[in-house]
Amino acid sequence: MRIPAASSVALLALALWVHPAWAQEQGGLGLDLSSDTSTQEQPPGDMGLDLRADDPKTELMPRFVLLGLDTPERAGAQQSAVWLKALARGAMSSGMVTLGANLQDARERLADGYDAAVRCTEAACLSEPAESLDADLLTTARLSLEDAGWTLRAWTYDRDRRVVHEDVVTGRNPKDAAFQKEATTKLSNRMMALARPRAVLKVSVNVSTAVVKVGERILGVGSVEARLPPGTAQLEVSADEYSTFTRTLNLKPGAREEVEVRLEISGPAPEGPGDDAVARASGRSGGGASVFKRPALYTALVGLAAVGVGMVMGKSAKDVEARAGDADGDGIYDVSRKERLDAQSQANLATALIVGGGVVTAGSVVWLVVVPARSAPSSSSLEPGGRGGAASSTALHLVVGGSF
Known part of the structure; x- marks a missing residue:
């Protein structure tokens, strides 16, 4: 049986047109598996979803953000999406935290500083991303091949105490389900150990330009409302040409406290008789x-x-x-x-x-x-x-x- 020449040409043209579209749909064919975090740490599918619960009580839970996963080796990069989903779900399964931002939000808000933050392991370079994302607990991880074998290291920054906690898990290979489960359990236990319910502080001020501070942290200008860690805190409200208001607060976990501040003008003292x-x-x-x-x-x-x-x-x-x-x-x-x-x-x-x-x-x-x-x-x-x-x-x- 002979196929007409015109039909052969048509079939060949159809094949050339369909192949690029098919290749584009298959994400694995176009995936860059290098150690660049801009590609390997962007998980497909539902990792961009907001996993926060709808329960109103989550407002007082600490906010958790998973920055990303650094995977220098090709084998680890191929499993980065699976590991990211496992770590995120493990932290949320503790029931002690709420998701403050997903990976896409964190990448957009940190912009050029995202890659450096993912590879950071110290409080000095994790404090600024935590403030930018308003994260009470911030975790970054690294999956790599070390002397002991495949190792996952997770660094969790506690913004309340300004310290970094490290968790280490080793396994046979990145695809090992037991390896992933152990890492998930470690991160869940870490959330349970560090998470503390927030306290809500509402400050009402009669001066719109007054600066409201708690300790070294500036909450805002004028009347503000903020989530703060429980414990003793020093409230300070100040404005130019007004007297400064200070008060020591004892914030309790899960409680709401309101403070009304009325600043008074503090001008120069009235003129009196001379020294002579x-x-x-x-x-x-x-x-x-x-x-x-x-x-x-x-x-x-x-x-x-x-x-x-x-x-x-x-x-x-x-x-x-x-x-x-x-x-x-x-x-x-x-x-x-x-x-x-x-x-x-x-x-x-x-x-x-x-x-x-x-x-x-x-x-x-x-x-x-x-x-x-x-x-x-x-x-x-x-x-x-x-x-x-x-x-x-x-x-x-x-x-x-x-x-x-």
């Missing part, structure tokens, strides 16, 4: 009390005490002198030589105490009475030609013998 007027007023009103704070008062008291001691010692010496004669006429003095010498020394010391104490007392009294009048603030004493005050003060120092 205050000094003059305090000098007039508190002059009597200020005397007791001056050392000259106490030196005057010391001088008086010295005079009193000198007078007592002088009287005692005079008594000895009165008994120094021969009252009974037997040719022998009534006091011994030692007593006479002690009396003379006592008389000399008494004279020194009386004279010295009198000088100190007189100088202190003059310093208390004369110097305050001389040192009172006046315009003439500040002028260059006003030497009277300085001369009298120097003369007083020379007379008294020092400053009291």
